[in-house]
Amino acid sequence: MNRLQTFYGTSIGKKIVVAITGVIMYGFVIGHMLGNLKAFGGATALDQYAEMLREIGKAFLGHGTFLWIARIVLIAAVIGHVTTVILLSRINSASQPTRTIRRRNASTLAAKWMAISGTLVLLFIIIHIAQFTLGWITPHASGTTGFETGMVYSNLWGAFNIWYVALFYVAMMAMVCLHVYHGAWSMMQTFGLDAPDRNALIRGSAAAIAISLFIGFSAVPIAMLTNAISKPPAMDELQSADASAIQIEVIR
Numbered sequence: 001m002n003r004l005q006t007f008y009g010t011s012i013g014k015k016i017v018v019a020i021t022g023v024i025m026y027g028f029v030i031g032h033m034l035g036n037l038k039a040f041g042g043a044t045a046l047d048q049y050a051e052m053l054r055e056i057g058k059a060f061l062g063h064g065t066f067l068w069i070a071r072i073v074l075i076a077a078v079i080g081h082v083t084t085v086i087l088l089s090r091i092n093s094a095s096q097p098t099r100t101i102r103r104r105n106a107s108t109l110a111a112k113w114m115a116i117s118g119t120l121v122l123l124f125i126i127i128h129i130a131q132f133t134l135g136w137i138t139p140h141a142s143g144t145t146g147f148e149t150g151m152v153y154s155n156l157w158g159a160f161n162i163w164y165v166a167l168f169y170v171a172m173m174a175m176v177c178l179h180v181y182h183g184a185w186s187m188m189q190t191f192g193l194d195a196p197d198r199n200a201l202i203r204g205s206a207a208a209i210a211i212s213l214f215i216g217f218s219a220v221p222i223a224m225l226t227n228a229i230s231k232p233p234a235m236d237e238l239q240s241a242d243a244s245a246i247q248i249e250v251i252r
């Protein structure tokens with residue numbers, strides 16, 4: 001424990017913690033984006049995928065336990081990342097005595113941008129979990145069913161059929177991806193992997209991953225808003241039931 005404390009007490013120790021927790025979140029975000037693309041296979045494909053995540057390790061751990069372990073690791077990574085970034089920025093401010101010098105420091109601008117985008121990403125994650133995991137915030141278009149646990153596809157469909165919800169998600173995905181891009185670049189510097197002859201390649205790869213994430217994440221809200229992918233079956237039934245009710249009224 002003492003060794004760990006001494007390691008964390010140094011600036012480089014903190015930077016390594018930021019980088020490792022960043023890698024964990026990076027992995028989650030890539031996996032989450034790929035999982036979301038199951039929506040293009042239809043409601044059953046996405047809902048079955050969500051259920052499959054809850055069934056990992058079921059035989060040994062029970063239903064949903066593995067997912068909870070993954071959630072705990074993710075929450076610990078987010079907390080570790082955010083608190084260590086705050087501690088590091090305090091150390092940086094203390095080592096730059098005057099405001100003028102701080103303003104002149106080019107890296108301060110990047111750090112400021114990371115702080116602003118990071119805060120917005122954190123706020124997004126809180127709203128996002130309250131919406132799609134907990135069902136506490138449930139904006140949904142008229143004629144769609146509200147939030148129902150396990151009905152991932154129709155929950156998304158209802159929300160993204162409101163234009164400003166879809167727009168909010170696309171805008172937040174731009175924020176997430178810019179944060180991820182800058183984060184990947186500074187992580188390479190932390191690990192000393194940057195070098196003049198490699199920097200163009202590293203920056204290019206970080207940009208390619210960030211752009212792919214943006215396209216992959218934004219595709220679902222856009223496809224649902226524009227009806228480019230199929231309506232959830234439950235909503236088709238709901239709408240045909242509504243239509244029959246109207247017909248009955250007309251006949252009467």
Ligand code: HEM
Nearest residue numbers: 029032036050071128129132133152169176217218220221
């Ligand atoms: C358009 C983009 C996104 C869509 C459509 C989306 C969709 C979803 C859905 C439907 C769930 C609930 C899944 C379930 O109950 O099985 C969820 C959970 C979650 N999402 Fe997203 N997501 C998006 C982007 C993101 C991003 C960029 C992040 C992180 C920066 C993120 C972080 C999370 C987290 C932490 C959870 C909770 C996981 C859990 O409790 O199991 N999401 N997302």
